Amino acid sequence: MAAISRSRRPLALAAAVAVALGAGALAVTSASAAEAPLKDYELTWGIKQSYRSYVTGMAAGSFTPAGGATQAADNGAFTFAGGTGTYDSDTHAVRLGFAGSLKIASKLHGFDLTLSDVRFDSGAAEITADVTSGGTTQDDVPLADVTVTRTMTGMETRLTKEAATVLGSASYEGAAGDPLTVVQKTPPTQSPSPTGSPSSSTSPSPTTSTSPKPTGSASSTASPSASQTTSPSASSSETGAATQGDIADGTLGWGVKQSFRTYVVDGPAKGRITASGGATQASGNGDFTFTEATGTYDTDADTLKAAFKGAVNFKGHEANGSYGLDLTLSGLTVELDGGTGELTADVESLGKTSDDVVLAHLTAGSSDLKAEDDVISLDDVTAELTKAGAQAFGGFYTEGTVLDPVDLSVALSDDAQLPDGNGDGGSGNGSGTGGSGDSGTTSGTTGGGGTTGSTTGGVTGALASTGSDVPTGALGAAAAVTVAAGAGVVIAVRRRRQA
Structure with missing residues (x-):
């Protein structure tokens, strides 16, 4: 798959996620390195509900999580655990990689692929994964653009052209994916101020301190399984x-x-x-x-x-x-x-x-x-x-x-x-x-x-x-x-x- 140029959100907007990180992870001083380590994060994303229904329904296929990845009951969303990465105090970008893999297969419709090494980058505002199919693996395939929010919960996603290829239908390009949540498994005891200052010791309420949508961020689009109508x-x-x-x-x-x-x-x-x-x-x-x-x-x-x-x-x-x-x-x-x-x-x-x-x-x-x-x-x-x-x-x-x-x-x-x-x-x-x-x-x-x-x-x-x-x-x-x-x-x- 040929690499394509992907626009980056303004770096100042990446600071919106800083409030979701623990003070311990961000306790860096001006004399410290720009990047601080992060660990024990989880990423939950369902790709797209109608796609999951297609795989287990019409295609008579299955999802098989492994290596620490799990799926919620009733053909629900997927969670990838063991997230580790870094927080950049200069750009306020969070970069995390997660353990686990997800096999998606259907003998009826003839597909068998595996997603692994799932990654989230708030600076690039995207989700990527390695995709293995037919014995060939492609690294870091961009699957969705993300509208990054301060709390990093319920973030809107939009499927990419590459995701449409992976999922097998051009109709998925630009379609709204399932919401994305990235959280620390063990809640932090303190959070920095909404400005992202690592020296802050107060904990703002996530319900009252949210950031606006990033300028130029991907907007949610309607699903192929839901049509909008006017009043008859x-x-x-x-x-x-x-x-x-x-x-x-x-x-x-x-x-x-x-x-x-x-x-x-x-x-x-x-x-x-x-x-x-x-x-x-x-x-x-x-x-x-x-x-x-x-x-x-x-x-x-x-x-x-x-x-x-x-x-x-x-x-x-x-x-x-x-x-x-x-x-x-x-x-x-x-x-x-x-x-x-x-x-x-x-x-x-x-x-x-x-x-x-x-x-x-x-x-x-x-x-x-x-x-x-x-x-x-x-x-x-x-x-x-x-x-x-x-x-x-x-x-x-x-x-x-x-x-x-x-x-x-x-x-x-x-x-x-x-x-x-x-x-x-x-x-x-x-x-x-x-x-x-x-x-x-x-x-x-x-x-x-x-x-x-x-x-x-x-x-x-x-x-x-x-x-x-x-x-x-x-x-x-x-x-x-x-x-x-x-x-x-x-x-x-x-x-x-x-x-």
């Missing part, structure tokens, strides 16, 4: 339409979470996405639209149930002509009552089908259903992953994760015009290959083939896609288990912006 709203004016009856037509805009689409097409799965049967996908591996809604509505009772035509297939991890991921969503149905409801779908994975799986809880911005020009439209409906949905994804996303919002428009009469201008609900149904999709007007296939994961500088990505040496039977069995748990690998979607 319903149509605001009534028309002369009947207050209840059958739905004549309609469309559903939903886009199976961008991070999942990226994983399938551009990430380790090296696969493709195919929309069919009336469903379409926007160009550039975009969102999906499901069409030809049928169902019922009651604007007095504020209830609606609409089923949509179309299917979307996700296929990847090819090995000897077979696929470890082969998932189809169809029969999408939205049911709302007083502004809340559910999104369900039939889920087929590797030939096994689970019908009417509740994927998401829905919450509209208003409890009232109102029609305008014989059309009920609901935009940016909030969707949260259900327990069944979380199980379907093998724990890669947790229950309650906010999914991408849903857009819904249904026509209450045959001549009503839906927002995209279609009065008959019939989108064209064509075909395409490798990245096709005409702004959501035709069905087609996005993506391409491939069986090997990315490798940079001898470090193979932890999410590398399976190769021909991975038993196809094992891939199929693991994928089948997810369907039994709740219905295969499924997540939510990005809204489709209609014209």
Whole structure:
């Protein structure tokens, strides 16, 4: 891995950590050496919660700490103990190295790597580690930028480009990692003043003495497993339409979470996405639209149930002509009552089908259903992953994760015009290959083939896609288990912006 230039935080800001160090460790006089020894420190960092869930869930892998490293219960964060290093009284920089190693492995997805010699440098504001994979070790790989605070607890982290390579997905670059805490195992009896003066004998309260974020420090970014949404709203004016009856037509805009689409097409799965049967996908591996809604509505009772035509297939991890991921969503149905409801779908994975799986809880911005020009439209409906949905994804996303919002428009009469201008609900149904999709007007296939994961500088990505040496039977069995748990690998979607 080629070395890259990394910016350093202003040295004056490194003094913010001095208050967290014991007076004994910092008791240096002007005649002493600039660096004082530090020992008995612990570093706790979980890398990223969604990554841990992926490893032990979808990848059916494991974390194995050793040599003094430990992991918290319930697939929690990792702690590296035995930290030793130095405190520089001139620059106020803390540099610590920690004992222990962490092995991360999955036979199913074909990765096996070990992190060791984990280091924290407050002056450089970063975490580094030696990374061993495929018999090759790279020293001091920068894994995360750190927003250093005075107490060195709960510090924000941002994953680096190198970390994305190690973890096997470009989507991790710049993503917010888990918070980082660096503390002395045996609490010091005294702490220096907030100025970092070693001669101070008073102990400031960590709850009231905190430093501002370093200038130019890495800012926290949103996780691939959590999407931000705006407040949804319903149509605001009534028309002369009947207050209840059958739905004549309609469309559903939903886009199976961008991070999942990226994983399938551009990430380790090296696969493709195919929309069919009336469903379409926007160009550039975009969102999906499901069409030809049928169902019922009651604007007095504020209830609606609409089923949509179309299917979307996700296929990847090819090995000897077979696929470890082969998932189809169809029969999408939205049911709302007083502004809340559910999104369900039939889920087929590797030939096994689970019908009417509740994927998401829905919450509209208003409890009232109102029609305008014989059309009920609901935009940016909030969707949260259900327990069944979380199980379907093998724990890669947790229950309650906010999914991408849903857009819904249904026509209450045959001549009503839906927002995209279609009065008959019939989108064209064509075909395409490798990245096709005409702004959501035709069905087609996005993506391409491939069986090997990315490798940079001898470090193979932890999410590398399976190769021909991975038993196809094992891939199929693991994928089948997810369907039994709740219905295969499924997540939510990005809204489709209609014209």
